Amino acid sequence: MAQARTFSRNEPRLYGREDTVNALCGAARLAREGAGTAVVVTGDRGGGKTALLDRLEAETGLRTVDLTGVRAERGLPLAGLARLAASAGFAAVGEAADEASACHALHRRVERHCAEGPLLFRVDDADLLDRASARALVSLGHRSGALPLLLVLTVSTDALGRELTPVIPREFTRYPLTPLDELDSRLLLRDRARVTPAPEVVEDVLVRCGGNPLALGELAEALTVERAAGLEPPALPPDGRLLGQARQLLHEIPEEARRLATLVIAGGRLDTRVLHRAAGADATGTAWSELLATGLVGVSGKSAWFSGELVRSALEGEWDPAEMCAAHARLAAAFAEEGQTARALEHRCAAGGPLPVPVGDGLAEAASEAARDGDHGLSSRLHEWAALLEPDREASASGLLAAGVHAWTSGNPQRALSLARRARPLARTTGSLVGNELLRGGVELCAGSPDAARRSFTAAGRALVTTDRNAAVRALMFAGEASCLAGDYRSYYELADRAALLRSADDTPETALMFEHFAGISATFRGEHVRAVPALRKVVHLAESTTDSDSALWGSQAAFTLGLPHQARDLALGARHEERRRDEGSQEPWACVYVSLAALLLDRHAEAETASLEGLRSARAHGQWNRAVDHLVLLALVAALRGDLETVGVRLDQAFARDLSGEGLGRPDAFGNWGAACAELAHDKPAEAARRLRLIGSDSGGCNPVVRVMAAPYFVEAAVSCGEHDSARRLLRAFDRWVGPTGSPARLALSHRCHALLAEHPSEAEERFRAAIELHRDSGSTLELARTELLYASRLRRARRPREAGRLLDEALGVFRYHRARGWTEKARAELRATGRSVPSDGVREHPGLTGQQARVSELVVEGATNREIAQRLCLSERTVEHHLRNVFVRLGVRSRVELARMLG
Numbered sequence: 001m002a003q004a005r006t007f008s009r010n011e012p013r014l015y016g017r018e019d020t021v022n023a024l025c026g027a028a029r030l031a032r033e034g035a036g037t038a039v040v041v042t043g044d045r046g047g048g049k050t051a052l053l054d055r056l057e058a059e060t061g062l063r064t065v066d067l068t069g070v071r072a073e074r075g076l077p078l079a080g081l082a083r084l085a086a087s088a089g090f091a092a093v094g095e096a097a098d099e100a101s102a103c104h105a106l107h108r109r110v111e112r113h114c115a116e117g118p119l120l121f122r123v124d125d126a127d128l129l130d131r132a133s134a135r136a137l138v139s140l141g142h143r144s145g146a147l148p149l150l151l152v153l154t155v156s157t158d159a160l161g162r163e164l165t166p167v168i169p170r171e172f173t174r175y176p177l178t179p180l181d182e183l184d185s186r187l188l189l190r191d192r193a194r195v196t197p198a199p200e201v202v203e204d205v206l207v208r209c210g211g212n213p214l215a216l217g218e219l220a221e222a223l224t225v226e227r228a229a230g231l232e233p234p235a236l237p238p239d240g241r242l243l244g245q246a247r248q249l250l251h252e253i254p255e256e257a258r259r260l261a262t263l264v265i266a267g268g269r270l271d272t273r274v275l276h277r278a279a280g281a282d283a284t285g286t287a288w289s290e291l292l293a294t295g296l297v298g299v300s301g302k303s304a305w306f307s308g309e310l311v312r313s314a315l316e317g318e319w320d321p322a323e324m325c326a327a328h329a330r331l332a333a334a335f336a337e338e339g340q341t342a343r344a345l346e347h348r349c350a351a352g353g354p355l356p357v358p359v360g361d362g363l364a365e366a367a368s369e370a371a372r373d374g375d376h377g378l379s380s381r382l383h384e385w386a387a388l389l390e391p392d393r394e395a396s397a398s399g400l401l402a403a404g405v406h407a408w409t410s411g412n413p414q415r416a417l418s419l420a421r422r423a424r425p426l427a428r429t430t431g432s433l434v435g436n437e438l439l440r441g442g443v444e445l446c447a448g449s450p451d452a453a454r455r456s457f458t459a460a461g462r463a464l465v466t467t468d469r470n471a472a473v474r475a476l477m478f479a480g481e482a483s484c485l486a487g488d489y490r491s492y493y494e495l496a497d498r499a500a501l502l503r504s505a506d507d508t509p510e511t512a513l514m515f516e517h518f519a520g521i522s523a524t525f526r527g528e529h530v531r532a533v534p535a536l537r538k539v540v541h542l543a544e545s546t547t548d549s550d551s552a553l554w555g556s557q558a559a560f561t562l563g564l565p566h567q568a569r570d571l572a573l574g575a576r577h578e579e580r581r582r583d584e585g586s587q588e589p590w591a592c593v594y595v596s597l598a599a600l601l602l603d604r605h606a607e608a609e610t611a612s613l614e615g616l617r618s619a620r621a622h623g624q625w626n627r628a629v630d631h632l633v634l635l636a637l638v639a640a641l642r643g644d645l646e647t648v649g650v651r652l653d654q655a656f657a658r659d660l661s662g663e664g665l666g667r668p669d670a671f672g673n674w675g676a677a678c679a680e681l682a683h684d685k686p687a688e689a690a691r692r693l694r695l696i697g698s699d700s701g702g703c704n705p706v707v708r709v710m711a712a713p714y715f716v717e718a719a720v721s722c723g724e725h726d727s728a729r730r731l732l733r734a735f736d737r738w739v740g741p742t743g744s745p746a747r748l749a750l751s752h753r754c755h756a757l758l759a760e761h762p763s764e765a766e767e768r769f770r771a772a773i774e775l776h777r778d779s780g781s782t783l784e785l786a787r788t789e790l791l792y793a794s795r796l797r798r799a800r801r802p803r804e805a806g807r808l809l810d811e812a813l814g815v816f817r818y819h820r821a822r823g824w825t826e827k828a829r830a831e832l833r834a835t836g837r838s839v840p841s842d843g844v845r846e847h848p849g850l851t852g853q854q855a856r857v858s859e860l861v862v863e864g865a866t867n868r869e870i871a872q873r874l875c876l877s878e879r880t881v882e883h884h885l886r887n888v889f890v891r892l893g894v895r896s897r898v899e900l901a902r903m904l905g
Contacts, residue, residue, distance in 0.1 A: 013191065014055055015213070016184035017048055019883060020175045021055055027173075028060040028150050032118045036149035038141025040126075040168055042157055043177030044307070045295070046214025046242050049154035052177070053122045056152065062120035065090075065113070067137075069128030071252070078102050080133030103136040110140060110149065118148040126153040127165035134167040141172060159298025159307035179211025181879060183654050188213060192220035197228040203447065203625045204414035205234055208310050214242050215310050230417060236314045246311050249294040256287035259327075261306075264297050265316050266327040266350070269305040277334035278327075325351045342366040342378055349385040363389070367402070376410035384419065397426035401435050408439065409586065411623040413447035434463045441478060442586075446624035450486035450665065454479045458495070465502065473499055473514045474550070480518065485626065487666020489525050489705065496522035510551055513542040517554045524561055525705045527734065533741040536562050540571075549575040549587050556594040560601065561706070563744020569598035589619035589627035596634050600641070601746060603781040605819055609638045626665060629655045633671040640675035641783060643682025643823020647856070648675055650880070670696045670707035678714055682823030686721035693718060709738050713750040717791070720757045728758060746784070749775035753788045765795060783824075786815035790828055802835040809835070822855060854891075857884045862901045 014021065020041070027037050041049050057064050065087060073079035081093050081102050090109050096102035113119050123129075123137060141151050153172075155163045180188065185206050189197070197205070201223075209215040215236070222237040236243050250261055259282045263275060276283050291297050296307050306312040316324065328351035335344035345366045348354070363386035370379040380403045387399025404419035420440050427433050441456030457479035464472035476499050483492040496518040503515050520535030536558040543555020544567070552575035559568035572594035579588045592615025599608035612631040619627035632655035639647035652672050673696050677689040693715040696708040712735035719728035732754050739747040749772045756768035769792040776785035789812040793805040809832045816825040860870045867885070871878045885897075894900045 013188075014048060014051055015188045016180040016879065017052055017055075017177065019879065020052065020177065021059060023175060024052075024056050024150075024152065025059050028056070028062060028118070028120065031062075031120075031148050031150040034146075034148050036114075036144035036147040036151070037173065038138075038144050038151040038153070039173045039175060041152060041154045041175045041177060042163055043154075044179070044212060045156050045245055046212045047177040047179070048213040049156075049177060050124055051213070053124055053152060053154065057120060057122070060120060060150075062118050062150070063113070063116075064120045064122060065110075067121075067123045067129075069123070069125035071128045071248070074128060074130050076130055077132040078130065078136075080129040081106060081136060099132045099136065102132070103139050106136050106140055107143060111147065114147045114149050119150070121149060121151045123151070123153040125156065126168065127155045127163065129165075131167060134165065138168060156295060158292070158295035159305065160300060164293075164295050178879065180213060180216070181211065182206065185209065185211055185216055188216050189220050192217045193223055193228070194221060195223055195225055195228040197223055198230050198448070201228055201230045201234065201414065203623065207623075208234075210308070212242075212308065215308070218242055219310070230414065231421075233414065233418065235317075236310055238314075238318065242308075242311060243314050246296060246308075246315060249296055250315075253290045253294060254287065256282045256284060257290035259323075260287055260291050261294075261297065262319065262323055262327045263331060264304055264306050265312055265319065266324055267331050267347070268309075268312065269303055270331075271338075272299065272302050272304050274331070274334045274338055274340075275304050277337060278330040280330075329353055342370040342373075342375070342382060346378060346381055346385070349382075349389075364399075367406070371406060376406040377412065380404070380406035380410060380412075380415070380419075387423075393426045394428045394432060397423045397428070397432045397436075400426070401432060401439060404439050408443055408623075411621055413443045413623040413625075416443050417448070430463055430467070434460045437463070438475065441475070441482070445478060445482050445485070446586075446589075446619075446622075446626050448626070450482040450626070451488070453482035454486070454488070454491060457482060461498075469502060469504070470508065470511045473502060473511055477514050477518070477550075477554070480521075485665055485667050487669070492525065493522055509542050510546065510548060513539055513546070513551050513554060516542070517558060520558060521561070524738075527705070527737060529738050529741045533562065540564065540567055543571055547578060549578040549591070552578070553587065553591055553594065556591075556598070560594060560597050561742075563601070563739070563742045563747050565598045565601035565746075568594055569602070572598060586622060586624075589615045589622065589624050589631065591615075592618065593627070593630050593634065596631070596638075600634075600637070601781075603783045605638050605641060605783065609635060612638070626668075629665055629668045630671075633668045633675060637671055637675035637678070640678035640682075642819060642821035643679060643825075643827075644821075644856075645679040645683050645823065648679040652676065667707070674707060674711040674714070677711070677718065679823065681714060681718055682821075682827065684827075686718040690715060690718035690722055690724065709735050713754050716754040716757060725758060728754070732758070745775045745779035746781045749773075749779060749781065749788070750784065753784075753791065757791065762795075762799065766792075769795075782815050783819050783821065786812040786819075786821075786828075787824065790824065790831065793831055797831065797835055806832065806835050806837055820856070820859075854884050854888050857881060858888055858900060858904055861885070861897050862904050864901075 024039065027039060030037065041052060043049055065084075067080060067084050069080060070083075073083075078096070078099065081096070084090050084106075085093050085095070090106075093102060093105045093109055096105045110119065110121065121140075126134060126137070129137070137151070137153065141153075144151050153168060155165055155168065157163055186202065189202060189205060205216070205219055209219060218237055218240040219234050222240070223234060224232075226232045227234050250258060253261070260275075260279055263278050264270060267275070267278075292299065296311075298305055298307055328347040332344045332347035332351055332353060335341075335347060345363060349363070363382050367379045367382035367386065370376070370382060383399050383403035383406060387396045387403060390396040390399055400419050400423035404416045404423065407413075407419060408416035416439060420436050420443075423432070424436050427436060437456040437460040441453045441460065444450070444453035444456060457475045461472045461475035461479060464475060476495050480492050480495045483489065483495065499515060499518045507515065516535045516538045520532045520539060523529070523532035523535065539558035540555050540562065543551050543558070546552060546555075552571045556568045556571035556575065559565075559571060572591045576588055576591035576595065579586070579591065592611050595611040596608045596615065599605070599611060612634045616628055616631040616635070619625070619631060632651050636648045636651035636655065639651060652675070655668060655672060673692045677692040680686075680689040680692070693711055696711060709731075712731045715731055716728040719725070732751070735747075735754070736751055739751050752768045752772035752775065756765045756772065759765035759768060769788065772788045773785060773792070776782070776788060789808040793808040793812065796802075796805040796808070809828055813825065813828040813832065816828055857870055867878050867881045870881045888894075888900065889896075892900065892903060894903060
């Protein structure tokens with residue numbers, strides 16, 4: 001009998017399993033009261049089932065009996081119960097002669113132990129028990145309701161998520177352990193890593209582990225300094241549990257099934273028709289059954305794959321070389337018969353078979369074919385093979401560089417950087433060296449260190465000055481973007497000054513656009529707006545006549561800075577369309593940033609949210625982790641402008657949990673602080689809002705002069721509430737210097753609102769408020785109009801003019817409801833009540849028992865969305881959606897989605 005132990009805070013935290021632990025602890029409390037139960041915990045190997053059982057013992061403090069299934073005993077009747085006999089008080093179970101008597105003895109012994117107090121019976125790896133022992137435990141589970149007993153069985157699932165045992169009945173309550181979401185995966189990796197990994201290594205690990213806790217933990221603990229820096233790809237430890245379990249499973253299956261497994265390990269995801277061709281006589285029904293029973297290989301529709309890329313690649317590296325070469329040769333022949341030349345060549349290279357002559361030409365042609373078909377990953381691998389087989393060093397460098405470009409296009413930044421590093425010492429020509437710097441700069445800008453990106457792009461710009469001035473300026477432009485991302489404006493000014501020296505009277509429109517952009521944006525950062533505006537207007541004019549996606553995006557940025565949201569949106573949408581037309585998409589996440597920002601300036605919050613959700617999906621698909629952070633903070637800003645503090649917190653946690661290296665991203669930091677401050681204003685926390693907004697002007701909070709000035713109206717509002725009028729006036733002067741030359745009605749309206757808040761005389765305040773309201777109407781910025789009306793109404797109410805205040809509040813409340821801005825809606829309702837008006841509730845959007853996020857989830861349920869669809873639309877995990885729904889059910893007293901839809905629909 002195991003002894004209860006005290007939970008230690010030093011034990012590893014079970015990330016992402018809190019809800020399951022709480023549910024099981026609830027079942028344990030019922031067991032203490034005599035209402036026992038049997039539950040099943042299911043999940044992938046390495047999903048945390050054993051760790052969950054350990055935590056359950058620590059949390060409940062119950063006396064514990066343990067039994068673990070053993071694979072070698074599955075064919076031995078009652079072997080599991082015989083091992084249980086070694087536990088104190090269970091000897092009679094092992095003496096039973098048949099299944100019926102063993103089952104009876106088990107019941108009697110458990111009842112005797114339960115008479116001494118509540119009991120936790122943990123059965124780990126129940127799918128590995130012999131059938132007779134499993135049936136006896138199922139029988140015990142059926143009788144647990146009359147005992148102070150919690151019976152917990154863990155069962156592994158296969159590659160398709162199906163349980164690996166048919167014995168346990170479906171009526172037992174099940175708790176599936178799904179893969180960890182991104183945030184929990186990052187936190188687990190941070191806690192377990194012995195050395196701090198570079199951001200790009202973190203992203204690579206997250207993708208390859210797929211939310212498997214054991215894989216994350218083993219990979220984190222196996223990280224060396226070299227692997228944490230990205231100099232070597234992270235790999236599973238050869239003596240780890242995850243790899244050891246897979247080895248054991250494959251060792252125990254028959255030879256024909258093992259050869260099938262070898263083909264899947266060598267080929268990765270395969271078309272089943274190709275796999276059957278390659279397997280030949282080995283593809284018998286028995287062999288397939290044995291292989292699928294391991295749970296390591298999944299087959300669905302026309303595809304077969306190995307469960308877990310980390311385990312597959314590790315097994316491929318340690319497999320018998322002769323067997324692996326034979327598998328590659330069979331796959332090469334099968335792909336050739338199917339007419340898939342590129343895939344056939346890839347496996348011929350891996351098998352060491354005969355190759356086309358000349359080798360480089362044949363592989364390069366196949367790589368181009370793969371790229372045309374959209375398989376940039378295959379194209380990258382073929383270019384790499386060509387480079388490895390190329391005797392000329394410069395040609396080999398070019399091949400590795402091409403492989404890196406296609407790896408980057410396929411969304412694999414870690415591989416792209418690795419190939420660029422390998423190509424660098426082989427390069428001899430300026431073209432190869434520049435290409436290497438441009439590739440490294442592009443990857444680092446979107447997925448790694450902005451400072452490293454700046455250095456690479458700057459080096460490329462210097463090298464290109466004498467041969468291709470347009471390309472040199474373009475490289476400097478991207479170096480400037482990297483400086484902005486990091487918040488390093490001193491470097492940006494230096495780059496702008498360097499670029500200005502390259503100007504010429506015969507510049508092409510494309511080159512002239514880049515020079516004007518450098519001049520306009522650097523003047524904006526310096527607060528020289530009178531000088532900035534003409535240059536930025538030229539950028540917009542030049543961008544409107546270009547088909548180049550980079551130029552269109554620089555034009556969109558200039559238009560947004562000038563307060564021209566329609567032009568900013570059109571240019572960004574044009575750039576996105578061009579990226580899709582070329583089937584590349586590398587700039588699509590960046591285009592979505594300006595679609596979202598333009599929509600925010602137009603007060604189209606739903607459009608901004610949609611654009612950033614789309615940009616976030618695209619950024620993740622392309623491995624552009626820095627761009628993903630941009631979109632997460634924009635999603636936080638959208639939620640903040642609605643006053644939804646809860647969602648702001650979730651999205652900012654997702655954004656900044658990625659930065660495990662401590663290397664800040666200045667621009668996202670600034671937007672994040674702005675967003676959090678907006679939400680805090682909606683929840684009557686002006687002091688905290690002002691503190692956050694001050695951070696935007698400091699190195700610790702993501703210094704960004706443009707975001708700082710853009711956020712000035714919110715700082716003024718917060719500072720006035722805190723009595724800090726002098727600080728508010730100083731920043732308002734900077735805001736006015738920016739807004740005046742641009743003439744943007746939406747921003748001029750905000751200026752008038754700020755002056756109204758700071759006005760000492762009531763007549764001046766009223767004049768400013770009315771001017772702001774008129775400009776809001778002209779610009780169509782309805783949400784800011786409602787906020788201005790709310791502030792004006794508050795002043796009118798305090799001046800004992802409740803009727804005028806009420807008219808403004810009625811309109812403001814309607815706008816807030818339309819935008820689903822719950823935080824502001826509640827403030828408007830409170831102001832209306834303060835005027836003496838009664839304000840009735842109006843359904844789901846105003847239900848007093850729900851938080852903002854719960855209301856959003858409920859609305860989508862009413863619309864018929866599934867949990868997965870809700871998670872995608874709100875940028876949450878499915879587990880978080882389930883958590884919100886459970887709380888909604890409890891608060892509203894409903895038991896199902898149908899009842900919820902009936903109540904709120």
